[in-house]
Structures are given as structure tokens and as C-alpha cells.
Amino acid sequence: MAPFDECSVLLPSATLEDFPVGGPDSDARSLLAGWTILWHPLLLAQTEQMPTWYRADTPPNPDGPRVIVVPDPSLKQIPADFRRKCDANPECTWVTGADRAEMLVALGLDPADPRCAALPSASRSLGVEDFYAAGYLSLQIQIMTRRLRYTSNLDELHLQNRSVAAAKAFLDRDAVATAEALHDVFDALSEERDHYFSSDPHLVDLTLLTPGVLKSATEAGWLDRFEASATKDDDGDGVLGTPRNVLVDGTVAAELAAANDASQHHESFDRFRQVLSLDTVGWAGGGWAGGSFAGDPSCLDAMTMASARHLFESGTALASAAIGQAPSVYARLSGMTPVDLVPALAALGYRGVIPIDFTAGTGFGDESKVIVSGGHKEVEALTAKPIDAASDSAFLALGAHLGESIDTGEVATALLVHWPDRVCDSFRDLCRAATWSVAMGRFWTLERYFSDGERPYHQGTLDAISKHAAAEIAQQLIDPKSDTSLSALADAFCRTVRTEARRTLRAIATLANPKLLADEQPDEEHSGSASEQPDAYGRADDRKLIARVVGVEPSTDDTIAKDVLCFNAQGVATRRHTKLHGGSPANEKFVYAATAAGGGGCDVTFDVPAMGFTRLSATQPVKKQGLLKRLTGGEKGIAEQAVLKNEFMAVALDETAGSLSGVFSASRGNRLSMRLVAAADLAGEKDGGTMVCKRMEVTQSSLALGEITASGELQDHAGNAIAEFSIHYRLRRGSRLLEVEGTLRPKTNISIESETAFWKNYFAVRTAVAGEAAILRPLVRDKVHSVSSKKFIAPLGVLIDEAEKQTLVAGYGLPLHRKVADRFLDTVIGIPTGADAIPFRVTFAFDCPSPVAVARSCIAPAEVFAIDPKPADRGSATGETSQAWLVHVSSADVLVTEMKTTRRSDGKLAARMQVVQTRPKTSKVKLQFCAAAEAAFIADTSGVERSLEDLPQDVSCEDGVVTFSLGNHQAIDLVVVFGG
Structure with a gap:
């Protein structure tokens, strides 16, 4: 190769301040390759100067021996006759290509050239990759300096001299001189960054896995390469380590645990566990293999609070059994991490949490590392937006991004996520650069990142309910492989x-x-x-x-x-x-x-x-x-023709439609109306369709109970029947609850192939209120939440919050709800994808002080049963009317569930229970029991066996009354010990 006077790259930007960010990955790959290829040691040694760059729209005059690299995004900006001028100069080498491999061919550089072979040294193996890494780092430092409006302090002459010296020493196969010169190059770039920032960025490499990916990658030798790439710091020789991390999701953990229990030996799985036990390899896990909610593994919004906590516990136990050690960092491949479950994670011993749904690409925040609080518990969370390590476009301005994070006081972190062996050249350059200096950050294992890493100063927030849960369940319902309804x-x-x-x-x-x-x-x-x-x-x-x-x-x-x-x-x-x-x-x-x-x-x-x-x-x-x-x-019964009346309300039914036309109370006017509706594609032009009542009759009427049954058709805009319905309206004496139960029989059977089509082909119970300012508050995990999305999950029901009045729509587990316009709530009851009838049940509760408890009592009501008046073996029957409470809670917004009574080893009786604050407020709670409480505490790993001496002061017990405070939507695992 003939010597060149200059090597330059044409950039599609006027300055480095507006260096391209984002765009197609192919453009980014070509652009970064065009910059780094000029740092090849052969080119540095021949030109004896640093590569330079020019604007693509104003390129230099192509005279003399020179190399001009034109990345793909610059091709459309160069002058029309510039290529002709370059071709007219036989000493000008025109280089373009999609990546570094193509550009090497265009330059005539042979990767197998013995002068460019790996050069062993005392501490590391030196190669061309180290020069590429230096080139990438120099670009990022310059972009960071200019993007953040700092004045450059880089000694460019020194950098050039040491870069050329490193290239010549490398070609002369002098390992010691090469290493010394490269150290000076990286030190110079680090000093330039240190002028602006005293703290170092953090780098976290995270490999995602599924059972199939783990098996195929292991068979392809990935595990060997992964272990070899995971290195630790060499303090004696100054080589920085490159720790790696793996996400062990619940499905992977289940596969590993099953292999542990199986009689056949799985050598690859044993090797995988050994690799995870290395100090240079971290891992995160704790997700569960399958969901308890009708097979759905990810929808925490569709569970009770206790069920969600049990899933976290089972996922942690599964990960511990699969790997042989308990996970210290919680993460899942798919699904959100609600903020109200943070205390459960803290109680399970997690040091940190990655609340990101990697499948949906959600869950990250504006800051990289924050403190997440929930119920007086704190956990550090890695909330950096994941960077696809297989995409060069994410590495275009990585340095500037990390610099901006440091500038704002964040714990700057780059979360580099990828599948096994699926990484780009820029990621490799970053990893190589990180072995020389921390200018772009230090790699961490997840355990050390949360235990020894920089502690965040800022509080962060996680979502309480998922914005995508409704879409996930809708997709599950239309999945032809699923029989879920x-x-x-x-x-x-x-x-x-x-x-x-x-x-x-x-x-x-x-x-x-x-x-x-x-x-x-x-x-x-x-x-x-x-x-x-x-x-x-x-x-x-x-x-x-x-x-x-x-x-x-x-x-x-x-x-x-x-x-x-x-x-x-x-x-x-x-x-x-x-x-x-x-x-x-x-x-x-x-x-x-x-x-x-x-x-x-x-x-x-x-x-x-x-x-x-x-x-x-x-x-x-x-x-x-x-x-x-x-x-x-005698006195009239509760049910009359098209009317139900009791002491609290009058319910008017529409005899023409069979719908609920109004619920009237003494001072609050018409509370709501209700009808069956069909979505747009089913109903046609008239969204919702028309109910046509064929028959309405009073099926039961007494002083204690009234029931009216209406039957008919739900028709589309053309008058064609799309479903038949039968609805029973019930009202009981002295009750604030209106019960609606019915069956819908679709007259059509259609195929729904997308989630978008689902929302155009559903049947629903539509509730309408008079005021347009009504706020819909879904009841999720035994709490009253706020929601911004129009489609959401609320299996316990929805609280319609209006000025000075509240109405609960309890759907008996029906999960899907949708806000329509300003006054309508659709509770989805089914889709016409089968010949089966669609049963539904809804209860309207008016002005109930404890909506969550009322919704649960609708599902699991107090049971009435006959008893034998004869005295039993234990005690004596009084034969009198009596009443008593056995557990009393001072606050109507606090719920006690999941109670379990057991005997401690010291013989004392203990009750363990979940106590939930159902509202977003702080309450001082007092609990009283039918037995004398002696002590109380929040459960830890010792369970009910905790010593009663020197208990924390967060729970007190005096005169048999247990007192403690609950924060916003807090849920605690309380243990009460009884004496006597």
C-alpha cells in the first residue's frame, strides 16, 4: 500500500454538535465504521497523523495521495462532481461500504496480514480492535465536549504523537511500546473527559435468555465465549475488567429447576450454573414461570394483592432452586413491576430491581438509577432506557448521553441489552475501550452495581397499573392457541x-x-x-x-x-x-x-x-x-311493572329496550343508566347497537326481594339481530346494591385476528352517568387507583367518582373495561368467536364507603347456614339472637386479607395477615381482636417465630390494641401474637 498524506471521513453534519443521532441502523453502522476504520494502525503509521473529517457538502480538494471515506448517509450530500474528481486522481482512494469489513476490502487491507495479528503482552492481547476502540472513544469525547458546550482541553498533538507511536510499535511487534503508547492515548482522552465530570458513568451488559435461546446458544458455543469475555480487573497491570450479566427469567429458571429434578444429566445447564457463580458474572431473576390467573404469566393487574405477592415469592423460590443461590436483583423479561409491590420485593431481600418490560419496551424512566419507595420501603431501581447492543445507531452519541446524565446529577448508566452473541461492532469497541479507561464508564455486575455502585439521590416513580395489560389480555383472548375466555x-x-x-x-x-x-x-x-x-x-x-x-x-x-x-x-x-x-x-x-x-x-x-x-x-x-x-x-312488593323500589332507590327499566333507564335516589337525582352494547364492527354505523325488548315480566316481588326479567335482541343499525339477551334485575330490601345478571347469545361467529379488531368486535355492559366530569377509578390489586388510559384492567370493578357521590360497578372478575367518550364505561363481557352463550354479572353499589371490600363481598358474600340449636361438645348454645365482631379495623379504607392462625414454638397463638391500604393516603390504623393481643410486628424471614424482645417501634401493641401507620396503597405482612 502506497503512503497517504491524509485520511479523512466525510460526515453528514456541519459540526460535531449536530452529529447524527438515531436514524436507520445501516446508516449508523456505516458512519461509525467510516470514522473508526481510519484508526487502523497501518493508516496511522503511514500518514503519521490523526485522521480528520470534513463536511460532506464541502469536501476537500482530492489532490495528492489521500484516503477519503464516504459513509452511506454522506453519499447524498456530496457535490455531484466530487466522485468524478476523486476517480480522476489515481492516488486518491475512495472508500465506502456498509460496515468495517467492506471498508477494509475497499482499502485493500487484509485482516489476515501478519503485521495486524494479535500481539500478546504481559497483561493483555493487543490487536487492531484496540485502535478501533481508541477511535470510537475519541469521537465520543469530542461529541460530548461540543454537545455540552464545553471548551476542549485535549492536547491533540500529544494524542497524535502517541497514537502514531502505538501504531508503529504495533506493526513492529513491540508489545511493551504498543501498550505504553495506547495507555497514553486512552489516558489523554480520559483527562479530557475529567475536565468536565469527576464521576464516572456506569455500564451494565445484560444478556437476555429464553429456554430455547439458552439451549441453542449453548450448543453453538456461546457459553464458552461468554465466560471468556467476562473478566475482572487486573490491578497489577491496569487492565479493567468487563463483567457480564444474564437475565434468568421464570421460564428459564423453570427449565433449569426441572433439569435439577430430572434423572437425566444436563451438562450444559450445570455449566451455566457454574458460570453464574463466577465473580465476574452477575444475574437477575425472580420472575415466575407461569401465571395463576387463567394461564396469563404477566398480568399482575388481573390479580388480588395476595396473589401477586405469592407470585413474587414463588418466582424468588424458583430462581433460588434453579441457580442454587437467591437472586439479589429482581427483573423479568416481560411484564411490569408495580410500585405497590416494591415492599414485597424488599421483604424478599432484593437489593435492586430492574422494572423494565423488555418485551414491550416499557418501564424505563427519565433517570438511569433512582430510589423507588413503596409503603415505607425503599429499593434502588435501574430505570435507564435499554440500549440495543446489536444496533449501532444507539452508539452514535452515547458519550453525550452519559455526559448529559452526569451533568444533571444522575447516576449515569448505560444498560446494554442483547441476546447471546447478538452485538454490533460499536458495542465491541466500547467494551474494548472500557478495558483501558473509564472515560466512557466502568462495567459492573448487577449485584455490585446495587451494593457498591453510586447511590442515587433522586426518588423515582413506577407505574401502579400497566398501560398495556388490556392489550395483553385482549391478545390472549383472540390467540387461536388459547382456549381462554x-x-x-x-x-x-x-x-x-x-x-x-x-x-x-x-x-x-x-x-x-x-x-x-x-x-x-x-x-x-x-x-x-x-x-x-x-x-x-x-x-x-x-x-x-x-x-x-x-x-x-x-x-x-x-x-x-x-x-x-x-x-x-x-x-x-x-x-x-x-x-x-x-x-x-x-x-x-x-x-x-x-x-x-x-x-x-x-x-x-x-x-x-x-x-x-x-x-x-x-x-x-x-x-x-x-x-x-x-x-x-297488603304492602306492595319491591318489584312492580318496570320499576324496582326500596328504601334507598327507585330503579326504572325501559320496557321498549329492556335496559336500565335510571336509578333515582332522594337527593341525588338520576345516578346512571345501563344497556348492552356491541362495538363498532358488530353494530355498524350506530356504535353500540339497539336493544329491543321482546318480553319484560316481574319474576319475583316481595317485601324482601324484587326481580324483573327482560329478554329480547341486540340489533345492529340495519335492524338485524346480532345477539339475544336475557337479563335479571334484582333489588333487595334495605340494600344499596342493584344486581344485574344475564346471558347474551351471539347470533354470529367471527374470526378476530388482531388486538385492534378485538376492540371493534366486543359485547359489553355500558354504564352511563349524567356528569361529564366523572372520574373512573379502577380497583386493582385490592386498591383504588387512578388511570389515564381508556382501556384498562380492573377485575374487582370500577369506581365512578363524581362530585359528592360515588358508584361502584362490580364486574365479578371481568377484567376488561373501556372508557367511551366522557360519560360511558364499557365492561367487556365477551366476543362473538364461538357458539357458546356469554354469561355476565354486574352489581352497582351506590355510595359505599369501602368499595374494595364491597366488591370482594359481592364475589364472596357472607354465608348464611342453618345450625342445630342443640349444644355442641364445646360450649353451650344460648338459643338467642346474638352478634359480635371478632376482628375490628379502625379505618374503612384498610383491608385485612390472607389471615392465617398458627401456634408458635413457645405455645403462643399467632395470626399472620396481609393489611392493605386501599386508598392513596396515609392512615393510622388500630386493630382489635377477640383475643388479647400481646405483641405485633411486620413479618420478616423468621415468620411468626420472631423474638418478642426489642421489637421495632413501627408497630405498637397496648392494652390488646395493635397500632401502626400505612402509607399510600401500602400493604404489609403483619404478625400478631396473642397471650394466654
């Missing part, structure tokens, strides 16, 4: 709530009568997820436990009940209805009303306290109607 999702959620209620019921029963603890059936929480348990699990045993609390036994015949017992496991008082035979109960305050019923019975409406019981006995004669009432037909 909305009704199946709703049923699974309801089973979870009922199972949690039964756990609490049994725990309270054994707390009230500790002698029953030995008789309690094994709890299912240790054998699987709550939603996997049968709906009728242990109901007979539960009745027996509750009955024995008051010293009786359940009756074997409910049809002639003279004594009944009702236990409420929910955290809100409720009003229930039952029928007594042989008399009416005594006139107590909690007996709302008692009226004669057919067959000599008595319809009784009564109240049950939160987490307590009410017992009714037929001890009084049933009052009969007087002569005048018998002649006139």
Missing part, C-alpha cells in the same frame, strides 16, 4: 377471592376458639395457587369451624332452618337476607326487618358486622297482616 378469566379471579375469604374465615374462627386449631383442615395455600383450588373446597369444614365458635353445630337440613348463623369474612359490614321457619327473631338493632313469608316462614333482613357473625333464632311469633292489609293486598 372472559368468563373463564372472571371465574378464576372469583375463585381466588373466595379462597382468600375462606382462609380468613378459618383463621378468625380458630382465633376465637383456639381449641379448634387442631381440627382445622390443611390450608391449600401451601399446595398451589389460590385460583387453582376448587370453588367448594372445605365448605362443610368451614361451616363447622364457624358454628363451633358460638358453641353449636351446622344443621344437616337448611330447608327448615329455625336457627341460622351468618359469618362475614370481609372487611365491611353487610346486609343479608334469610328465611326462618317457625317464628321470627327477637327485635334487635341488627335485625333490619322481618316479615311473614309463605309456608309459615319469616323473611328476615339483618346486618352482619365486618369480620364477625350474626346468629338468628326463631324465638318470636311471626306478625301477621291485619284485616285491612289482607283485603287490600
Whole structure:
């Protein structure tokens, strides 16, 4: 190769301040290759000067021996006759290409040239790659300096001399001189950066894996290359390490754990575990392999708070079993990390969290590393926007990006994410440069990044609910490989709530009568997820436990009940209805009303306290109607033609449509209306369709209950039937709840192939309110949240918040909801993709102080059952009407769930429970129990066995009252120990 006077690259920018950022990856690859290729040692040694650059639209005169590199994005900016001038000069070498390999060919440089072979030294292997890294670093330092408006202090002459000296020494195969000169080059660039920033950026390399990717990559030898690339600092020779990290998602952990349990030996998996145990390799995990919510592995919004916490616990246990060590950094490949679950992560021992959904590309923040707080717990979070290590375009102005982060006081971090062996040349240049200096940052393992790395000063925020959960579930519903339906999702959620209620019921029963603890059936929480348990699990045993609390036994015949017992496991008082035979109960305050019923019975409406019981006995004669009432037909029932009335509301039905036209209260006017609707593609031009009632009749009407049934068709804009419906409207005496239950039978069967098409082809219950300023607040994970998106998940229902009034729309587990215009809420009940009928159930609760508890009580209501009035073996039956609470919570916004009673090793009784603040506010909470509380504390790894000496002061227990504070949407795992 003939010597050149100058090597230059033409850039598609006027200055380095406006050096291109973003754009197609192909342009970025060619642009960065055009800059770094000129740092080849052969070119540096021949020209004996640094490469230079010119504007593509004003290139230099191509005279004399020179190299002109024209990257792809510069081709369209060069003058029309410039290429002709270059070709006219036989000493001018025109270089272009898509990457460095093509440019090497254009330059006539042979990668196999023995002068460019790797040069071993005492501390490292020197190669052409080190010169490319120096070129990339020099570009980034210059861009950083100019982009941030700093004055350059770089000694360019010194840099040029040492770069040329390094190139000549390398070609002369002098390893010592090459290493010394390259150290000077990188030190000069580091000093230039140190003039502006005293702190160093942080680099985190993260390899993503799936079971299939892990298997194929390992078979292709990736693990060997990965281990070889993961190096540690060589303090003696000044070589900086390049630690690596791996994301072990739940599916990968399950594969590894299964291999541990299998009889056959998996050598590659054993090797993978050994690599993860190295000091230079970090890993993050804690995700679960599969979801408990109808097979959906990622939708935390569609679960209860307890179910979500159990998933975190199971994911952590799975990762620990798979790798042989507990994860210290939490991360998942797909799915968000809600802020209200941060305390659960802290309780599991995580030092840090990466709350990024790598599949959806969401979850990152404006800052790279922040402190995330939730419920008085703090965890550091890596929230840097992931950089695709396989894309050169992300490396165009990486230095400026990190400099800007340092300039604003952040913990500047580049999170470099990629699949095995899928990295670009610029990533390799960055890694190589980081072995010489920390000018562009130091690589960290995730464990050390959170334990030894710079601690953030700023607080960050994570989303509470996912913006993409509705789209994920919609995609699952239309997936031809999935047999999931909305009704199946709703049923699974309801089973979870009922199972949690039964756990609490049994725990309270054994707390009230500790002698029953030995008789309690094994709890299912240790054998699987709550939603996997049968709906009728242990109901007979539960009745027996509750009955024995008051010293009786359940009756074997409910049809002639003279004594009944009702236990409420929910955290809100409720009003229930039952029928007594042989008399009416005594006139107590909690007996709302008692009226004669057919067959000599008595319809009784009564109240049950939160987490307590009410017992009714037929001890009084049933009052009969007087002569005048018998002649006139007596008092009117709740149901009349198209009208339901009780003490709190009047419900008007539309006889033409069969819809709910209005709910009226004494002082608040019309609260809402409701109808069935079909989305745009089903209904045609008239979005929503038209309900046409064929028949409406009063199917039940008494002083205690009224029911009206309407049936007909849902028609499109042309009058064609698209579905048949049957709806039952129910209103009970003394109730603020309007129950709506029905069935929709689609008349068509269509194929929905996209998530967009789903939202144009659904059936829904549409609720309309009068005011356009109504705010929709979804009930997610047992909390009342705010939402900005129009499509969201809320399996417990949606609270419609208006001025001075609130209405709860409880959907019994139906997860999908959509805000339509300003006044409408659609609760999606199904799509016409099958011949099956679509069942649905919705309850409207008006002005309820505890919407979350009310929604849960709709799903798992207080059960009323007959009891045997004879004394049981334990205790004696009083045969009187009675009522009592067994657990009392001072705040109506605080929910107690997942209660479990057990015996400590010291013989004392202990109750472990989840306490949830359902509102975004701070509350001072007092808990009282039917047993004398001696001590209380927030659970840690020791569980209920924690020593009662020197307990933290965050929970106090005085005179049997447990007192503590709850922050915004905080959930704690509380343990209460009882004496005596």
C-alpha cells in the first residue's frame, strides 16, 4: 500500500454538535465504521497523523495521495462532481461500504496480514480492535465536549504523537511500546473527559435468555465465549475488567429447576450454573414461570394483592432452586413491576430491581438509577432506557448521553441489552475501550452495581397499573392457541377471592376458639395457587369451624332452618337476607326487618358486622297482616311493572329496550343508566347497537326481594339481530346494591385476528352517568387507583367518582373495561368467536364507603347456614339472637386479607395477615381482636417465630390494641401474637 498524506471521513453534519443521532441502523453502522476504520494502525503509521473529517457538502480538494471515506448517509450530500474528481486522481482512494469489513476490502487491507495479528503482552492481547476502540472513544469525547458546550482541553498533538507511536510499535511487534503508547492515548482522552465530570458513568451488559435461546446458544458455543469475555480487573497491570450479566427469567429458571429434578444429566445447564457463580458474572431473576390467573404469566393487574405477592415469592423460590443461590436483583423479561409491590420485593431481600418490560419496551424512566419507595420501603431501581447492543445507531452519541446524565446529577448508566452473541461492532469497541479507561464508564455486575455502585439521590416513580395489560389480555383472548375466555378469566379471579375469604374465615374462627386449631383442615395455600383450588373446597369444614365458635353445630337440613348463623369474612359490614321457619327473631338493632313469608316462614333482613357473625333464632311469633292489609293486598312488593323500589332507590327499566333507564335516589337525582352494547364492527354505523325488548315480566316481588326479567335482541343499525339477551334485575330490601345478571347469545361467529379488531368486535355492559366530569377509578390489586388510559384492567370493578357521590360497578372478575367518550364505561363481557352463550354479572353499589371490600363481598358474600340449636361438645348454645365482631379495623379504607392462625414454638397463638391500604393516603390504623393481643410486628424471614424482645417501634401493641401507620396503597405482612 502506497503512503497517504491524509485520511479523512466525510460526515453528514456541519459540526460535531449536530452529529447524527438515531436514524436507520445501516446508516449508523456505516458512519461509525467510516470514522473508526481510519484508526487502523497501518493508516496511522503511514500518514503519521490523526485522521480528520470534513463536511460532506464541502469536501476537500482530492489532490495528492489521500484516503477519503464516504459513509452511506454522506453519499447524498456530496457535490455531484466530487466522485468524478476523486476517480480522476489515481492516488486518491475512495472508500465506502456498509460496515468495517467492506471498508477494509475497499482499502485493500487484509485482516489476515501478519503485521495486524494479535500481539500478546504481559497483561493483555493487543490487536487492531484496540485502535478501533481508541477511535470510537475519541469521537465520543469530542461529541460530548461540543454537545455540552464545553471548551476542549485535549492536547491533540500529544494524542497524535502517541497514537502514531502505538501504531508503529504495533506493526513492529513491540508489545511493551504498543501498550505504553495506547495507555497514553486512552489516558489523554480520559483527562479530557475529567475536565468536565469527576464521576464516572456506569455500564451494565445484560444478556437476555429464553429456554430455547439458552439451549441453542449453548450448543453453538456461546457459553464458552461468554465466560471468556467476562473478566475482572487486573490491578497489577491496569487492565479493567468487563463483567457480564444474564437475565434468568421464570421460564428459564423453570427449565433449569426441572433439569435439577430430572434423572437425566444436563451438562450444559450445570455449566451455566457454574458460570453464574463466577465473580465476574452477575444475574437477575425472580420472575415466575407461569401465571395463576387463567394461564396469563404477566398480568399482575388481573390479580388480588395476595396473589401477586405469592407470585413474587414463588418466582424468588424458583430462581433460588434453579441457580442454587437467591437472586439479589429482581427483573423479568416481560411484564411490569408495580410500585405497590416494591415492599414485597424488599421483604424478599432484593437489593435492586430492574422494572423494565423488555418485551414491550416499557418501564424505563427519565433517570438511569433512582430510589423507588413503596409503603415505607425503599429499593434502588435501574430505570435507564435499554440500549440495543446489536444496533449501532444507539452508539452514535452515547458519550453525550452519559455526559448529559452526569451533568444533571444522575447516576449515569448505560444498560446494554442483547441476546447471546447478538452485538454490533460499536458495542465491541466500547467494551474494548472500557478495558483501558473509564472515560466512557466502568462495567459492573448487577449485584455490585446495587451494593457498591453510586447511590442515587433522586426518588423515582413506577407505574401502579400497566398501560398495556388490556392489550395483553385482549391478545390472549383472540390467540387461536388459547382456549381462554372472559368468563373463564372472571371465574378464576372469583375463585381466588373466595379462597382468600375462606382462609380468613378459618383463621378468625380458630382465633376465637383456639381449641379448634387442631381440627382445622390443611390450608391449600401451601399446595398451589389460590385460583387453582376448587370453588367448594372445605365448605362443610368451614361451616363447622364457624358454628363451633358460638358453641353449636351446622344443621344437616337448611330447608327448615329455625336457627341460622351468618359469618362475614370481609372487611365491611353487610346486609343479608334469610328465611326462618317457625317464628321470627327477637327485635334487635341488627335485625333490619322481618316479615311473614309463605309456608309459615319469616323473611328476615339483618346486618352482619365486618369480620364477625350474626346468629338468628326463631324465638318470636311471626306478625301477621291485619284485616285491612289482607283485603287490600297488603304492602306492595319491591318489584312492580318496570320499576324496582326500596328504601334507598327507585330503579326504572325501559320496557321498549329492556335496559336500565335510571336509578333515582332522594337527593341525588338520576345516578346512571345501563344497556348492552356491541362495538363498532358488530353494530355498524350506530356504535353500540339497539336493544329491543321482546318480553319484560316481574319474576319475583316481595317485601324482601324484587326481580324483573327482560329478554329480547341486540340489533345492529340495519335492524338485524346480532345477539339475544336475557337479563335479571334484582333489588333487595334495605340494600344499596342493584344486581344485574344475564346471558347474551351471539347470533354470529367471527374470526378476530388482531388486538385492534378485538376492540371493534366486543359485547359489553355500558354504564352511563349524567356528569361529564366523572372520574373512573379502577380497583386493582385490592386498591383504588387512578388511570389515564381508556382501556384498562380492573377485575374487582370500577369506581365512578363524581362530585359528592360515588358508584361502584362490580364486574365479578371481568377484567376488561373501556372508557367511551366522557360519560360511558364499557365492561367487556365477551366476543362473538364461538357458539357458546356469554354469561355476565354486574352489581352497582351506590355510595359505599369501602368499595374494595364491597366488591370482594359481592364475589364472596357472607354465608348464611342453618345450625342445630342443640349444644355442641364445646360450649353451650344460648338459643338467642346474638352478634359480635371478632376482628375490628379502625379505618374503612384498610383491608385485612390472607389471615392465617398458627401456634408458635413457645405455645403462643399467632395470626399472620396481609393489611392493605386501599386508598392513596396515609392512615393510622388500630386493630382489635377477640383475643388479647400481646405483641405485633411486620413479618420478616423468621415468620411468626420472631423474638418478642426489642421489637421495632413501627408497630405498637397496648392494652390488646395493635397500632401502626400505612402509607399510600401500602400493604404489609403483619404478625400478631396473642397471650394466654
